Amino acid sequence: xxxxxxxxxxxxxxxxxxxxxxxxxxxxxxxxxxxxxxxxxxxxxxxxxxxxxxxxxxxxxxxxxxxxxxxxxxxxxxxxxxxxxxxxxxxxxxxxxxxxxxxxxxxxxxxxxxxxxxxxxxxxxxxxxxxxxxxxxxxxxxxxxxxxxxxxxxxxxxxxxxxxxxxxxxxxxxxxxxxxxxxx
Numbered sequence: 111x112x113x114x115x116x117x118x119x120x121x122x123x124x125x126x127x128x129x130x131x132x133x134x135x136x137x138x139x140x141x142x143x144x145x146x147x148x149x150x151x152x153x154x155x156x157x158x159x160x161x162x163x164x165x166x167x168x169x170x171x172x173x174x175x176x177x178x179x180x181x182x183x184x185x186x187x188x189x190x191x192x193x194x195x196x197x198x199x200x201x202x203x204x205x206x207x208x209x210x211x212x213x214x215x216x217x218x219x220x221x222x223x224x225x226x227x228x229x230x231x232x233x234x235x236x237x238x239x240x241x242x243x244x245x246x247x248x249x250x251x252x253x254x255x256x257x258x259x260x261x262x263x264x265x266x267x268x269x270x271x272x273x274x275x276x277x278x279x280x281x282x283x284x285x286x287x288x289x290x291x292x293x294x
Contacts, residue, residue: 112290117184121291126184129177130287133210136166136173141262144255164217168230171214178207189286199271202264209261213254220250 116123122130143159143166150156181188191200218235221228223246226238276284282292 114290117187117189118291119187119189120293121189121286121289123184123290125180126177127287127290129173129180133170133173133177136170137262137265140166140170140258144258144262164221164228165230165232167214167217168235170210171218174207174210189292202268202271206261206264206268209257209264213257213261216250216257217254219246220254223247223250 112118112121112123114123115125117126139159140163143156143163146153146156147160147163191197218228222236222239223243224238225240225242228235228238272284272287275281285292
């Protein structure tokens, strides 16, 4: 196991790997909570998982910003992406980051425009409006779920391609995000 903090040409450091796997767990929770909310709404299990949805969304937005800044600081150290398929992977990652920012942002806009207070991570982030701001609630209502499901589709593609690289093409790329290096 590579214990370097910073990223390097053969893999990712401990901080990048920590961000990746923490966000993966939170996104799995979000997927479960959204799927349960969609399929089994008003059940104890859906209420339990969905009860953390707002806080996890705010946490994911915060982690995405921090992870993006960390990635920019490490940009010249990271494994190179020279082949066309690697440049496509870069595009996929940029789209995931954009959605990781857009999905919770439109939810926050919707919440801000609503008439109920909004709390996340045990803190009230803002009070409810005296009267609902319709364009804000409409924006979130129309785009949050759609963009969220699109994000989950991209994540599924990301996971599938990691599997293809590792199992079918016998490229040790997954080691970069698990062990810290693609070298055996």
